[in-house]
Amino acid sequence: MRARASKDGLTVRIIAGTHAVLLAFDLADARRTGCLGFSIERTDVETGDRRWLPNSLRFLSDPRAEQVTTARAPLQKFRWGDYTTEPGRLYRYRVIARYGTPADIIAQGVLAERPGGFDVIAGGVALELRTEDCRNEATSVFFNRGAAASQAYVNRFGDNDPDDIPDALTWLSRGLEEAIVAFIAKADGPDYALHGCIYEFEKPTPIKALIQAQGRGAEVHIVYHARAGGNTKAENQHAIASLGVTFATTARTKGSAIMHNKYLVLLKKDATGALKPIAVWTGGTNWTEGGIYGQLNVGHAIYDTAVAERYEAGFQVLTQDLSIDETQAKNDVITPVPASRDTLAHGATPLFSPQNGLSMIDLYADICRTAKVLMVSAPFALHERIRNVLGTPTDGAMRFLLADKEGSYGEKGNIDKLNADPGNMAAVAKPFEGLKLADFQKRKLDRDRLMVDESFHHAGIHIHSKIILADPFGPDPVLVTGSANFSTNSTVANDSNVLVFRGDTAVADVYVADFMRMFEHYWFRSRKDEKLQANQVFALKDDDSWSVKYFTPGTREQRDRLSFLGMNT
Structure with a gap:
């Protein structure tokens, strides 16, 4: 199942399988300046379970070393995968473009991660869709x-x-x-x-x-x-x-x-x-x-x-x-x-x-x-x-x-x-x-x-x-x-x-x-190994420079962004 929505220069497209959902994002040029990534909130409409999707990277200035969520460690990519869905379930996703300093985002994210704190981070694009049902x-x-x-x-x-x-x-x-x-x-x-x-x-x-x-x-x-x-x-x-x-x-x-x-x-x-x-x-x-x-x-x-x-x-x-x-x-x-x-x-x-x-x-x-x-x-x-x-x-x-x-x-x-x-x-x-x-x-x-x-x-x-x-x-x-x-x-x-x-x-x-669930796992592992071998830092950027390659013609990242948005068909 597929869904797309846009608001205030942010576009979100979702492709839902059974146990996995792909999310793709796009930003109008005017919204790119100062953007440090995307936070994603997911709600199981039938059970009411509400959570921030996790991220495997964080800002270097984040003092908390445990697994973080996208509320305080926004995704610096233009697509993501949620691999924890159940077949035939109705989900609501809210994607928010994040602005400010890393310190601002971390502080706001810590509050948003607390019980009942979701609305600390406001706005974004919300849309609902039902995952495909393998019982169908x-x-x-x-x-x-x-x-x-x-x-x-x-x-x-x-x-x-x-x-x-x-x-x-x-x-x-x-x-x-x-x-x-x-x-x-x-x-x-x-x-x-x-x-x-x-x-x-x-x-x-x-x-x-x-x-x-x-x-x-x-x-x-x-x-x-x-x-x-x-x-x-x-x-x-x-x-x-x-x-x-x-x-x-x-x-x-x-x-x-x-x-x-x-x-x-x-x-x-x-x-x-x-x-x-x-x-x-x-x-x-x-x-x-x-x-x-x-x-x-x-x-x-x-x-x-x-x-x-x-x-x-x-x-x-x-x-x-x-x-x-x-x-x-x-x-x-x-x-x-x-x-x-x-x-x-x-x-x-x-x-x-x-x-x-x-x-x-x-x-x-x-x-x-x-x-x-x-x-x-x-x-x-x-x-x-x-x-x-x-x-x-x-x-x-x-x-x-x-x-x-x-x-x-x-x-x-x-x-x-x-x-x-x-x-x-x-x-x-x-x-x-x-x-x-x-x-x-x-x-x-x-x-x-x-x-x-x-x-x-x-x-x-x-x-x-x-x-x-x-x-x-x-x-x-x-x-x-x-x-x-x-x-x-x-x-x-x-x-x-x-x-x-x-x-x-x-x-x-x-x-x-x-x-993509399997591909992303092995692609990420190979890139992580390469960075570790080269003694490179594996963390979020503190400014909006991360997004430049996604809008540079001919780059892998630009093609990837357009493909998942359905614009390369």
Whole structure:
């Protein structure tokens, strides 16, 4: 959901996802002089909870070293993220441009932070909006917390191992595992069926939910990866045997390099008694503890019969365990690949691999090339054709790359080369070390490195979501999301899938808000490390010089400001 308001030269734009909200600001030229930043007050309209959003920086003259709020440490940026929202809730935000000396702002802020002191800081722009609701079938998108939640985890649960704290596992899942179980629960009788293709068919909770669906009379049939090599085949078959699975299972033993899908099709009998596909659960989340609690992952339920019919057709192909040539030929018919972004249909378009050729890669590259604002999440090495697009001059565009490792963008040093262009912001996932949460996640992720050979080995992956999001702040966004990585192997060798959304602004809002939640964490950490290594001061400026770069043509900050305001579309 989106909202915009202006008053007295201050403009505020808000983009609301489910668990995250992005706020963008702008100031008229006449209001820039003397501005030391922005304070943000948030009210949960339904509960009455009222608070100042926090800031991680403060004025050097602020004597209080504890965590400060934007009331006395205003944001010296033209956008911010609130990553503590709940889905489907009505919030009121008030953004105030702050003027005066740091001493004035600190003193006023201390008073405003006291109980009932909010109105000490008056004025600003206020607007209300409701966050997107993942319980709504139109925006049924679930991101877990991912490794970047380390500090928030410690604040809540202490430096303790999540294995010993059930509530901590629930917190890390953030509804992702629960959503898989809830989708399965929709098969609540003999009129339903669940047909799925699950790469790592291991985690007991969703498997037990399938057993319960079978117990309610629903038909259940799962295709799982069972190629020789690695341990995935053995682990999948161990789970099937140890959990007492009696519903139909098909081992995918040949054809693809790996059966890399993670989807379920929900079917329901029509008036004639024939089973008809009605919905799909998909995304990049493996059914493992590392997939649910460790890596950044997303699951997405689609309640669209046309899309569900395509997935059911793909499922029926995989149950035959065909050769790779036969599978490619059938996928080319079931999900033909659009030639370019311009030829994409509005709505959701599924694409299956393996494909006979790199047309999927060419589509991704075209989406990246034509984007004025671009977000890319890359767990593994991006295909050269996509890297070539990202390596070209941005020419006014703004691109954000979240790479799991530096190798996700080719050779060492390539990330630095990207960041030399003011239109690029590239961050690498470097989780906190030394915390028990980090040890837990490493243990789970190393446990999940079960690939068929070393060319697919991926121990310790923290950014596992596969996302390309083009022009999310405009009226015609394009989103690529699913289980397929943006690589040759994923396109021509693996069983995998993506959904390409065009024009769905609500879905784009959910994805961009959570993408920026993770991106900002890793970008801030890298910049902070650089400043510390250079012995630079990491604090707020005492004058309005901080804002100059945001209004200087051609700078990264100017492009960033215009992008989030929706003016670079």
